[in-house]
Amino acid sequence: MKCPIAKMISSIAPSRKQRELAQRDELILDAAQNILHEQGYSYLTMDRIAEAVEYSKGTIYNHFSSKEDMVCSLCCRSVNSLIDMFSRAAEYEGSSRERFSAIGIGYSLYHQVHPMAAQNVQIIKINAVREKISEEKLAEMELLEQRIIEIALHVVNEAIDCGELPKETTPIANSIVFGCWSMYFGALILENSDIPLEDLGFSPAVQMLWLNTQKFLDGYNWLPLSSDTDNEAMFNKITSDLYTHEIELLNKKRKKQS
Amino acid sequence: MKCPIAKMISSIAPSRKQRELAQRDELILDAAQNILHEQGYSYLTMDRIAEAVEYSKGTIYNHFSSKEDMVCSLCCRSVNSLIDMFSRAAEYEGSSRERFSAIGIGYSLYHQVHPMAAQNVQIIKINAVREKISEEKLAEMELLEQRIIEIALHVVNEAIDCGELPKETTPIANSIVFGCWSMYFGALILENSDIPLEDLGFSPAVQMLWLNTQKFLDGYNWLPLSSDTDNEAMFNKITSDLYTHEIELLNKKRKKQS
DNA sequence: ACATTTTTTGACGCTTCGTCATATTATCGC
DNA sequence: GCGATAATATGACGAAGCGTCAAAAAATGT
Numbered sequence: 001m002k003c004p005i006a007k008m009i010s011s012i013a014p015s016r017k018q019r020e021l022a023q024r025d026e027l028i029l030d031a032a033q034n035i036l037h038e039q040g041y042s043y044l045t046m047d048r049i050a051e052a053v054e055y056s057k058g059t060i061y062n063h064f065s066s067k068e069d070m071v072c073s074l075c076c077r078s079v080n081s082l083i084d085m086f087s088r089a090a091e092y093e094g095s096s097r098e099r100f101s102a103i104g105i106g107y108s109l110y111h112q113v114h115p116m117a118a119q120n121v122q123i124i125k126i127n128a129v130r131e132k133i134s135e136e137k138l139a140e141m142e143l144l145e146q147r148i149i150e151i152a153l154h155v156v157n158e159a160i161d162c163g164e165l166p167k168e169t170t171p172i173a174n175s176i177v178f179g180c181w182s183m184y185f186g187a188l189i190l191e192n193s194d195i196p197l198e199d200l201g202f203s204p205a206v207q208m209l210w211l212n213t214q215k216f217l218d219g220y221n222w223l224p225l226s227s228d229t230d231n232e233a234m235f236n237k238i239t240s241d242l243y244t245h246e247i248e249l250l251n252k253k254r255k256k257q258s
Numbered sequence: 259m260k261c262p263i264a265k266m267i268s269s270i271a272p273s274r275k276q277r278e279l280a281q282r283d284e285l286i287l288d289a290a291q292n293i294l295h296e297q298g299y300s301y302l303t304m305d306r307i308a309e310a311v312e313y314s315k316g317t318i319y320n321h322f323s324s325k326e327d328m329v330c331s332l333c334c335r336s337v338n339s340l341i342d343m344f345s346r347a348a349e350y351e352g353s354s355r356e357r358f359s360a361i362g363i364g365y366s367l368y369h370q371v372h373p374m375a376a377q378n379v380q381i382i383k384i385n386a387v388r389e390k391i392s393e394e395k396l397a398e399m400e401l402l403e404q405r406i407i408e409i410a411l412h413v414v415n416e417a418i419d420c421g422e423l424p425k426e427t428t429p430i431a432n433s434i435v436f437g438c439w440s441m442y443f444g445a446l447i448l449e450n451s452d453i454p455l456e457d458l459g460f461s462p463a464v465q466m467l468w469l470n471t472q473k474f475l476d477g478y479n480w481l482p483l484s485s486d487t488d489n490e491a492m493f494n495k496i497t498s499d500l501y502t503h504e505i506e507l508l509n510k511k512r513k514k515q516s
Numbered sequence: 517a518c519a520t521t522t523t524t525t526g527a528c529g530c531t532t533c534g535t536c537a538t539a540t541t542a543t544c545g546c
Numbered sequence: 547g548c549g550a551t552a553a554t555a556t557g558a559c560g561a562a563g564c565g566t567c568a569a570a571a572a573a574t575g576t
Contacts, residue, residue: 041386045563056525061565122384125451127377128299142453149458170469174460178448179441179470186444187436193383195400200407202432211428212437216470219477303532314556319534522573531564540555546548 025063028053029077032070036116041123068132072124072141078117079144082110086151088242096159097222102238103152104213107184108206109239109246111192113253118192121185152177164223176220183212210235283321286311287335290328294374299381326390330382330399336375337402340368344409346500354417355480360496361410362471365442366464367497367504369450371511376450379443410435422481434478441470468493 031052035044046067050057064070089102111118123129130138156173159165165172191197191205202208214226239247289310293302304325308315322328347360369376381387388396414431417423423430449455449463460466472484497505 041384042389046565047563050526057564058525058566059523062523065565067564119385122380123386125447125453126299126380126384127451128381130452131300145453146458153459172469175466175469178445178455178460178463178466179473182444182448182467183437183441184444185448186440186442188444189383189447190436190440190443193385194388195383195403197436200404201411202436205436208433208436209440211430211433212474215437215477216474217477219473219475304534305532308557315533316535316557317555320554323534325533518576520573520575522571524571525567525569527567527569529564529566531562533560533562535559535561536556537558538556540553542553543551545550 021063024053024055025073028055028060028063029070029073033074033116036074036120041119065134065137066132068124068129069134069137071120071129072133072137075117075120075124076137076140076144078110078114078120079141079148082107083144083148083151085110085243085246086148090151090155092238092242094238095224096155096162096164097217097224098234098238100152100155100159100217100222101213101234102242103155104180104184104209105235105238106243106246108209109243109250111188112206113246113249115192118188122189122192149177149181152180159222166221172220176217179216180213183216184209279321282311282313283331286313286318286321287328287331291332291374294332294378299377323392323395324390326382326387327392327395329378329387330391330395333375333378333382334395334398334402336368336372336378337399337406340365341402341406341409343368343501343504344406348409348413350496350500352496353482354413354420354422355475355482356492356496358410358413358417358475358480359471359492360500361413362438362442362467363493363496364501364504366467367501367508369446370464371504371507373450376446380447380450407435407439410438417480424479430478434475437474438471441474442467 028049032044032049035048035052044067046057046060049070050060053060064073085106086103089106090099092099092102094102124133124141153173156165156176160167160173187205187209197205210231214231218225218227286307290302290307293306293310302325304315304318307328308318311318322331343364344361347364348357350357350360352360382391382399411431414423414434418425418431445463445467455463468489472489476483476485
């Protein structure tokens with residue numbers, strides 16, 4: 001439960017020592033991420049991390065109160081990256097609907113490049129795991145989640161304000177964000193677990209996700225409707241305008257695999 | 259890895275011994291479910307289960323090759339219950355859209371009554387957990403999943419056949435089923451993990467889920483559109499026509515809690 | 517140069533999983 | 547019924563991993 005170092009880092013004036021510690025935080029997280037990536041979650045143990053960073057286990061525990069705490073920190077890094085991507089998407093020049101769609105594409109893309117990030121999120125959503133994460137880390141996570149929701153919500157509200165998304169009797173902004181969040185999150189997990197979706201007759205998840213998002217937004221009458229749009233062109237334009245970097249990484253990955 | 263008894267049960271002629279063993283299977287699962295329900299997943303250990311059923315640990319391992327295998331079996335039971343509910347929903351008299359909506363309501367309802375079932379599903383979707391489940395059990399699970407998807411898919415195809423759901427250039431039946439599956443599954447997990455959705459400004463998940471499903475189906479132009487329907491009345495009618503039993507259980511649960 | 521505080525270390529205790537040699541029970545031929 | 551053989555049950559045990567803490571080492575202050 002105790003984790004003396006972590007608390008120090010969060011103070012305002014970053015002394016040399018504090019910087020060093022923050023740096024080691026990252027070092028440890030990098031090592032963990034590596035192990036996770038190369039060998040999978042079952043192989044991730046505190047002893048192995050300690051060995052990888054060449055510090056003792058005790059020192060690791062000065063940075064992270066538990067293994068779960070560490071995985072949660074990895075998730076925080078992921079969400080931070082997502083916040084970056086979402087922010088870019090939210091400022092994309094184009095219709096409000098394009099901006100919102102861009103967020104979805106970003107989410108898909110990020111998790112294609114970092115499949116193991118998805119696993120981590122999945123893991124820390126389990127209550128039995130959550131109860132082992134420190135209060136502070138959970139609070140940090142919640143804050144980040146709040147921020148990322150805010151970004152999506154903001155685009156929806158812009159759409160309502162400019163009339164591209166009709167106001168209804170019930171407040172819908174939250175429902176739309178929640179709907180997409182759950183849809184993308186659910187698809188991610190289903191895609192990521194070894195269930196052979198293709199054997200069950202499904203197309204690639206990303207493709208269905210794109211179609212479903214458009215239909216979902218159509219259902220809310222978010223203009224312009226997908227029937228008035230060349231969706232494939234829109235997808236490609238957004239991707240190349242916003243996410244060239246991610247596409248490059250993805251291609252590199254695919255080359256490596258083959 | 260070995261689990262001699264389990265294999266015997268699956269043979270065709272059910273002798274007295276085999277019936278006894280199948281019964282003990284259930285006994286163990288019930289005990290596990292109980293512990294899970296009362297004390298949570300972290301408290302679920304093989305020793306405790308053994309103690310609860312008054313058999314030794316070795317005997318438990320004759321029935322289930324691992325703890326994860328057992329949780330997966332619990333999930334199989336859940337999916338079987340869901341298949342029952344879905345089948346009822348698929349035969350509901352009413353429009354195809356009502357039948358499909360009824361499936362969604364069933365899913366929501368089931369997991370409201372059995373929140374811990376959701377946790378189990380969540381857990382066995384994690385790859386690090388999956389790799390500890392026996393091949394046979396995973397195959398069983400996949401078969402059940404296939405059957406349940408089939409039910410939903412069938413309703414969609416009926417809708418296409420009778421013209422209530424317009425055919426499009428791309429095949430959409432799978433996308434619709436996958437879209438709902440991921441949306442419900444994702445919402446379930448988000449709702450179930452201790453994230454305070456309400457603090458983030460969200461309404462109850464079930465409510466949003468219902469709205470979002472309707473909008474989603476509207477997007478696909480599945481007739482009759484929700485704008486031409488009294489959705490609340492429809493929700494209530496389906497619930498009382500099909501799920502009185504579940505509603506009763508839910509009310510009992512609520513009474514207990516207060 | 518010494519004292520005090522901070523940080524690091526890894527051996528240790530504890531929990532849990534899953535196994536396997538042994539004990540117990542059931543089955544069957546006679 | 548009875549002894550032999552097969553099937554099943556048992557729980558002590560080894561292995562692995564988490565998290566702790568007293569003691570060692572390093573840093574800091576005087």
